[in-house]
Amino acid sequence: MPPSAEDRLQDILGAIAEIEDLLRGKTFDQFAADRRMRLLIERYLEIICEASRRLPEAIKLDAPDINWQGMIDFGNILRHAYHSTEANAVWNIIHTHLPPLKSFVERRMATSGG
Template sequence: MWRDDAYLLDMLIAAREAREFSKGVTWDAYRQSSLHQHAIAKALENIGEAARKISQQTRSAHPEIPWEQIIGLRHRIAHDYFHLDLVRMWDIVQREVPVLIEKLDSLVPPEEP
């Protein structure tokens, strides 16, 4: 579905932003920087918001993407923001987002010239 292509692109862009926001940042710097915490949380929330809009057909066709966990994280960020686990958020952006980017890269149609 063409809308799914747009949402997959939104997910990819937000995932790349999350990685960019953490680039060159250490755990200690992240832990002490509300700017980095908010930027990364918002990017992760955006990934989940776009994932939530992906059709069930596309989700079923790509079980390698943990759709429910991504969407669940979005709900957690949006509704329980002041109780986020910073260690878990850091782990997600360091370990899971790069894998997600790799998976999304193969699903997003290339840009037309």
């Protein structure tokens, strides 16, 4: 049985939590210098992007402020143009785009009983 929308929302929250844990207390310079951490975080971002891509449109319409297409596009970059991923772009995505996504998913899970 394929994952449900709630499963995908939980995957997004779980990946965000892992990223937050990895970056807790870290500066941009520490992040940029640690190749293994960047690769691991990029993998979690891939999970977030793929789970977002597979969410039903009805869920995405509830959050028009989230750049869903941008997430899907970034996932494609991570998968297919991984050699051109820059640390500052990843850092910016984490600090600019993940907080509103996390808030939306938490609200959605709370109202759906997930």
